[in-house]
Amino acid sequence: MKARPLIVSDCDGVLLHFIAPFVDYLREVHGLTLSMDSFALTGNVKRPDGSAVEPKEFPPLLDGFFADWMHNQHPIIGAADSLGQLAKDCDVVVLTNIADHHAERRTLELARLGMPYRVIGNQGGKGAPMQKLLDEFQPSEAIFIDDLPPNHTSVKAHVPHVHRLHMVAELEVRHLIPQSPDAHARHDDWPAMLSHIETILKG
Ligand SMILES: [Mg+2]
Incomplete structure (x- = not known):
């Protein structure tokens, strides 16, 4: 395949x-x-x-x-549509820092909101689980999206070739989180993020 x-x-x-x-x-x-x-x-x-x-x-x-x-966690505008668009040609996985016993419900919640993807519960840095996903999927390329700068630092340290995109979709904290120096770009809304990813994948 x-x-x-x-x-x-x-x-x-x-x-x-x-x-x-x-x-x-x-x-x-x-x-x-x-x-x-x-x-x-x-x-x-x-x-x-x-x-x-x-x-x-x-x-x-x-x-x-x-x-x-x-x-009561409502979806970020554009998230479901954008992932749906990407899922036509890409594998999509949700890597979330949440205890294992909550990951199953999160899977169901995301599916209910139009995001029926595999959910992996994680604790701490995301570099190691990202490495495991690359080993499993052997993707043509990989894109990582997260709002927290330390997660970009962790992924960069483990798998530097992954394209790292910073997104802070929530207005309440957007002004409090500086752009991660370890991400390649930052887009705080899904239309801009989708268009960036599509450009990367076409390249
Ligand atoms: Mg987050």
């Missing part, structure tokens, strides 16, 4: 909104607030008295969000 290109996309902040539904979850379920004054979640989650939630209290909040609130 002829090798196809491989598109590996992050989920939160690229395919689905994360910040707005997480703010809603913290307020409605826990009576907490999150204001993105800096690009950090932990120190910015506050109690009604203004005190910050301790770092050790944060993982259960995130776990509860994915367990109970994932169905």
